[in-house]
Amino acid sequence: MDIVEKVGNGDVRAVARLIRSVEDRIPQAREAMKELYPLTGNAFIIGLTGAPGSGKSTLTDSLIAAFRKQGKGVGVLAVDPTSPFSGGAILGDRVRMQRHAEDPGVYIRSLATRGALGGLCAAVDDAVHILDAMGKEVIIVETVGTGQSEVDIMNNAHSVALVLTPGMGDEVQTMKAGIMEIADLFVINKSDLPGGQKLYQELLRVLQMTENYQSGWQPPVLMVQNIADPRAFAEKVEGLRDAFWEHRAILISKDLLKEREKRKLSVQFHNSLKETLLDPIIEDLTRSGRLDASLERMLAKEADPYTLAEELAGEYLRK
């Protein structure tokens, strides 16, 4: 039985092996991904993002439990778009979600930058497809960060939740701007901290400005209090789970799920084009020593990067 078939049957070791291969961008993995593609498209893909310290991992952990309560198979991708100088954050995430480690209905995987520029986004795309093909009904993609990579990663999701916490300064509100535009749900975590109500009011005010929201869906703002009372916390998170399902129902009833799929595919296709068209050229330039030679010429001001890039385009591109 080949790896694609094994993944399709939910074989966890095959899944782990294939994810490792897509992380390393191994050419054979690409062939497997092609074969796997028809098996995808069934999962409900959820995105969860927020600043560091906003409590995403704890939320994810409880969300897993909430979906498991409904008998759903859950896959989790914890994505760290910064490079792995220290493995601390990722290790921490895994420890926090440890209680699900023995549950065969849950598959948790961390993905971190391995150095290759832009390689992470493509790896996340593939990993989502793999968890989808293995039969997970709900896939949670959790990521930190505030840059374009975060927006790209979140574009993989059908429903995106942004997690905020009180007292992180007004700047946070504008900071997360790129994400705010694509968020479908808002969670104010640790909402009992000072500033919780202020943040809530502020969010509502901003959300009212975005009224011509295509789907007619008014993004809900969920307040989740500190986890002093685990049971109350779990209940709140079940509310979040239900809000995700509700959003999905709206997407389907308004025929918008297809739009989301298209947005997702569009990002993936862009990544795929970059990897197929641009990366081999850069590899070729590196291997042949021309990249270094070009850099030396630019350093000596004998050439500029714009003209050199155009020369190379003439060489590598047809027409």
Next chain:
Amino acid sequence: MDIVEKVGNGDVRAVARLIRSVEDRIPQAREAMKELYPLTGNAFIIGLTGAPGSGKSTLTDSLIAAFRKQGKGVGVLAVDPTSPFSGGAILGDRVRMQRHAEDPGVYIRSLATRGALGGLCAAVDDAVHILDAMGKEVIIVETVGTGQSEVDIMNNAHSVALVLTPGMGDEVQTMKAGIMEIADLFVINKSDLPGGQKLYQELLRVLQMTENYQSGWQPPVLMVQNIADPRAFAEKVEGLRDAFWEHRAILISKDLLKEREKRKLSVQFHNSLKETLLDPIIEDLTRSGRLDASLERMLAKEADPYTLAEELAGEYLRK
């Protein structure tokens, strides 16, 4: 007199116009950048990064004053890698630095994402070149964010300072991992807040692990207290300014400035290649409607993104 000459003469209006053009990625701007290129390579380029709320803008404002005290011409690029859902943050920065607005020795410009994927990094590259060509001796590139785009932007700098603040949670330390690897100086801002000493100790511990630092430069950790006493604050920031100069002196004496230039050029060339090779193909696919047709085929599972990208590569690439 054409725009390149005007920029070379430090004409502020020409500079503003050209930066606007590179922000919009106008083809003519590219031609101007080619001509401008030989005028670049003289500025000392400083990178300043840190989480939102860490007080970067206030630091930048004081750094401007500190460099002005030495008679240096200063250019500032405040880069926001999130999209401009709200202009608040940028406006705030500008207000904070308002006191330099009348000083002809200072040029301040904000750059924000305008939607084009990856376009911002290329715009920052170009804007740095423009400020360099206009004769600014010190260029400060200030950015927020934690993703790959931040690392890319900071790779433009000869010396990079990471601004941290106490009490942002341990997670921040690992979060900023990608940046920690390229930071040459560390600033603990608001160091009198609770946790300041702990953060200091932690940082030193992490920095000791990175001992085989190529240049023999031991990244200093500067403690900057709250700005209750503006004069004490200004003095601290002058210490930071001197640390930047010291780092530059080391880079020059160890012949490492060239390495930094190479790193900078390497990122810029990569951006330039992407823009010259990949973007026109995507534009072409969009214009001809083939992008949409491909997305529809993928949605219908008639094709997968990997195979489609390969087909297109065969079509657009020579060999």
